[in-house]
Amino acid sequence: ELWHWSFEKEFAVISDYTYEFPLTSACFILSVEDDLNSIFEAIKTESRIFKFGAGSGINMSSLRGRGESLSGGGTSSGLLSFLEVFDKATGAIKSGGTTRRAASMRILDDTHPDLIEFIEWKAKEEIKARALISQGYSSEFEGESYKTVSGQNSNNSVRLSNKFMKAVEDDLDWTLLNVKDLSVSKIMKAREILNIISSAIHTCGDPGIQFSDTIYDWNTASNTCEIRSSNPCSEIFTLDNSACNLSSINLIKFISVDQNGNTVFDLNSFKQVIHILVVAQDILIDYSSYPTSEICKNSHNYRPIGIGFSNVGGFLMSLGLPYSSQESNSIMSCLFSCLTSSAYSTSMQLSELFGSFKYFTENRFSFIKVIDKHKNSLDSVLNEKSSIYLYNFESLLEFSKALFLTISKCLKNGIGVRNSNVTMSAPTGTIGLLMDCDTTGIEPVFSLSTYKKLSGGGSIKSLCTSMFSALKSLSYLKDPNFDFESFKKYVFEHNSVVGAPYLKSEHYSVFDTAIP
Secondary structure, three states, rough: OOEEEOOOOOEEOOOOOOOOOOOOOOEEOOOOOHHHHHHHHHHHHHHHHHHEEEEEEEEOOOOOOOOOOOOOOOOOOOOHHHHHHHHHHHHHHHHHHHHHHHHOEEEEEEEOHHHHHHHHHHHHHHHHHHHHHOOOOOOOOOOOOHHOOOOOOOOEEEEEOHHHHHHHOOOOEEEEOOOOOOEEEEEEEEHHHHHHHHHHHHHHHOEEEEEEHHHHHOOOOOOOOOOOOOOOOOOOOOOEEEEEEEEEEEEEHHEEOOOOOOOEEEHHHHHHHHHHHHHHHHHHOOOHHHHHHHHHHHHHHHOOOOEEEOOOHHHHOOOOOOOOOOOHHHHHHHHHHHHHHHHHHHHHHHHHHOOOOOHHHHHHHHHHHHHHHHHHHHHHHHHOOHHHHHHHHHHHHHOOOOOOOOOOOOHHOOOOOOOOOOEOOOOOOOHHOOOOOOOOOOOOOOOOOEEEOOOOOOEEEEEHHHHHHHHOOOOHHHHOOOOOHEEEHHHHHHHOOOOOOOOOHHHHHHHHHOOO
């Protein structure tokens, strides 16, 4: 069963017709308490979320550590025993009933007694999988090796506090605490824990790190909304039992060539698209269904939405800029500041028409603090004029700072905001394919050549289309001496531009990719 918001009754009701109120959110954050009913209710809710093609994240820190006393006698089997149950349930359900794997996130606080076991879990399972592969078992992700080991169906993250990082810096002890009575479970050097985290990441890529105090500092609703977790890809940080609908803007669609043959960015269309998306996503909140009544209620009361970018790597390459350059950093600072300020400005206009989110009054000063942090962070970029004069982006930055200043003044003068959150940076893996992006979210180009599997079998190799736009921006295609076909053939064969005919070495960095 799914739930939607009833304007007539002013609470969540069961959706009889899911086509009228579809489940549109892709990202959910759930909660779990330290009892069997809550644990298996969370598994049931997650299963429903996976069924509809979405994903969820849960902070597991409320579960007792291994050896802690149980109320009925005996001791707890520990966090990992239940994580393995969640792992099996996730692996059994293909997201949306297709071959796409369900997305889940497991998070643990830095004081949990089973912290080290959690950190090392996937790394140890990876070593087992490699042993099986060495004996001839399939190395495919859906093959026997990885199906045999546990921990393969979630992203794992550890929440590290400023206090922990300070202990690492000063080489101090760190105390792990039992969950129920907060007694000391174990004392270790903070640096040792960070080394274990680093070693595990080197082995298998997990766990990721979430800095809990930084998250709190940027929480626009910190007085009523404790952030303990994130969604599976960690772009959404909001309260437990909540959802967020996402929308990403393909930046490359705003690039065009003017009548003089110069590359330009359509700033006016960019601002207009942001405005339309905020309105559309806010409408979507109350015309969607949710897996539980509490998630439905929190979505209605906090109204979080998430606008971000896709194809950033392709966009920067198309402009003829190295992904890791100062120019690229400055331009993306301009675009992100415009996105955030314009989105909050539209949300403020919606607030005047339809009212603020329910808990805005209690969080007014949290909002002002975060908006001012955005405004102040632009000063360093404004000092880099040489970088942002490219394509007249400096006007966009000045516009954004002025808009943040206006928003801050309006907040202080009593005007509210419709949405508790408006922006995020999602990986956009699935929708990036639909939008024909060379790259996904904010990542660089993965490779200049890619292979795509065909539904009837076999594969086809293709070249990154942003590479051709980069050649145009760098004026190579205007040069009569430039042999495009020879260049294309070289890149196709070598998957690199290093040594390519006619290409200047100072432009190699423009074509840098995530893999060498």
